[in-house]
Amino acid sequence: MNKLCQWIFNLRFWIWDCFNGLQRGVPNLQFQKVSVTCCRRLFVALLASMVFCWGLHPGVALAQTQTISPASSIQPYLDRVIKELTEFRLDNGLKFIVLERHKAPVVSFLTYADVGGVDEPDGKTGVAHFLEHLAFKGTTRIGTEDYKTEKPLLERLDKLDAQIQAAKADGKKDEVARLEAEFKQVESQAGKLVKQNELGRIVEQAGGVGLNATTSSEATRYFYSFPANKLELWMSLESERFLDPVIRREFYKERDVILEERRMRVENSPIGAMLEKFIDTAYKVHPYRRPVIGYDKDIRNLTPEDVQKFYDAYYVPNNLAIAIVGDVNPAEVKKLAQTYFGRYQAKVKATAKIPTEPQQKQTREVTLQLPAQPLYFEGYHRPSVTHPDNAVYEIIGSLLSDGRTSRLYKSLVDKQRLALNAQGFSGFPGDKYANLMLFYAVTAPGRTVDELAIALDQEIQKLKTEPVSAVELERVKTQARADLLRSLTSNSGMAQQLLEYEVKTGSWRNLFKELDEIAAVTPGDIQRVAKATFTPENRTIGKLLSKQE
Incomplete structure (x- = not known):
């Protein structure tokens, strides 16, 4: 879960929010820099902007507040978090997690709706993402x-x-x-x-930054940061926003905006088109197969009534969670939360019937020929984030794909010069349910995707037949630990991670348990999981071939 959170989404935001900011008039976000090479950043950013069509887990960082050494013991840090963290639930079911950080007079807020693309009815794809857009249009008092x-x-x-x-x-x-x-x-x-972007102007004039939102396959997240003395303003704005939204305001203009997004990300993008075909091939019944942005026909046919019905079903108090991290007093937060969010009426949340994806029993393959640089995809089904072997999958992903020191980069790019880039990650297109380990590589001049396929398979087979050395495993564990801890150094990053684990695994404490689980991974675990996962019958292949115009 964390690899994507730390760099895929930071890069995706970098591209995507330029577009969204222009459409909504939202102030520009400030993003934590990601320590990757320029070449890798360019390609992964392009790919990440495409995988947004299916939505992944965002990991934003706005302001550094402290530094944690990956070599230090996690227990003192965990003890401090436990001491400084307060959690409570309102009578209507809405959950709050409050973490005190008094080093700077700023606070980051994240509202997490446990609903995304997988929860959409058939024929209504894109409705969760549509609703996210409309949440910026205001209320009966704001924006009109x-x-x-x-x-x-x-x-x-x-x-x-x-x-x-x-x-x-x-x-x-x-x-x-x-x-x-x-x-x-x-x-x-x-x-x-219409008072265009009145919500954004109120936030900006009060010193707020980072007003934005994302929709993934599994969740919708709304976030921004304020000076510490604007806590009650946030309570007022955010509670009003979801208590009294005007779904119909600029609905049809926004529908055109979303259709244009889809054209940019899919119809006019070889990578986007390839990803849509690939994920549709890898999944047969699970809604992961559908793009979060929706299918063109479904978007065109969505009505305000469709969006309102979806909102009424899923935007209920016990399906929402809020994280507040920064210079705050928990007692004050609780008092204001009861005043503002206590107005929400308790309701029974809807539960989508998510079909279980049947076990894949033979290799699947899809090929597209488009005017583009040849690209190779390979994916393997793996269990959800709550599975006991989740940390093993994360380590495997790091071994194969984590930067210039990874096996794929050293072999396919540096040594054999088959690829301009070779990467991958675990948890595509989400990780709440059984998902994919996805690998991809872009061909070097004069090379073919078939050569990439052979070279990738050789590296995967090594994981099954050769125990990972103690030195390499320790290096990867240290990097995985550092990546996770680095994501917690900002208020917004901490808010994001706390809610991801709280909602998906049942407790925010599992965020810190993952560090212990990473440390416990053995070479035998890696071989065992690799043998069970990387089989021909569990493999989906995607080939994007160059077509001369």
């Missing part, structure tokens, strides 16, 4: 000049849109033209009543 005047116009737009779709289905071109003209007129009237 006069909601009483705006509301009937928004309702009229819904009726016109339904009439337009019906007229198109009946082939009534003249009727469609008339209705579309009226739609534009009403939309213009409604638009004049």
Whole structure:
């Protein structure tokens, strides 16, 4: 879970929020630098912007607050966190985790909705991501000049849109033209009543930074940071945002924005198109196979009623969790939380019926020929983040893929010069459910994807037949430990990790247990898991071949 959190998403944000910030008018985020080479950063950033279509686990870091030595004992740090952490649940079921850090007068906030792409009904893909966009449009009081005047116009737009779709289905071109003209007129009237990005302006004027959100296969996360004296302002804004959202405001404009996102990330991107085909090949029934951004047809057919129904089902108190990390007083947080979030009515959360992916029994393969640099993908099914062998999979991923010292890079890039880059990670497209270990490599000039496949297989076979040396294993463990601890040095990074483990594993304490589990991995564990996982029948292959235009 943590490898993706620490660099894939930081790089994804770097690209994606440039686009989202322009669309929403949200202040630019500040991101923690990632210590990777320029070449690796460029390629992985490009790939990461594509894998966002399926959503992964974000790991943002805004402000460094302390440094933790990977060689030091974790126990004193864990003891300090336990001492400084307060958790409580409101009567309506909403969970809060509060961690005091008084080194700087800043606070990071993260609202975690335990709902994502996997929870969407068939034919409604993209609704979770759509709702995330609309959460920035305001409420009946924020984002509008006069909601009483705006509301009937928004309702009229819904009726016109339904009439337009019906007229198109009946082939009534003249009727469609008339209705579309009226739609534009009403939309213009409604638009004049909108206070564009008022939420963002309030946050920015109060000294807030990093206002944004992400949707993944499994969760939707809303986050920003404030000066410590703006705690009550955050309570007011964030509670109002989900207590009284206006789903219809600029709904149709935002639908066009999302369709353009999809065109950029999939239709007009060879890597995006390849990933969509690859994941659809690797999964047959589990909703991981669907892109979080949604399919084009589904996005076009989504209505405000669809989004509202999804919101009503999943944005309920006991399906939300909030982390607050920084210069705060837990007693004050609890008092304000009861005042503002205690207004939420307790409801039974919806539970999506997630089908279990059947065991794969033979190699699957998909090939696309597009005008692009040839690229090779190879994925293997693995269990979820709660499985006892999760740390072993993380170590295997590090051995093969963690930077220039990894086996894949040294073999495929440095020694054999088959690839310009060779990487991979565990936990694609998510890790809440059984997922994939994904490896990928971009061909060097004059080389082929078939040569990459052979070389990759040789490195994988070594894990099964040759015990990892004590020196190499210790190096990888130290790096994995450092990566995890580094993600906790910022308030926002800590908030993110605490909630990931709290929601997905049942307790934030499992975040620190993972360090012990990493330390306990043996060469025998690696061989055992490699033999069970890296088999031909458990493999999915993807080949992106170059097509001359």
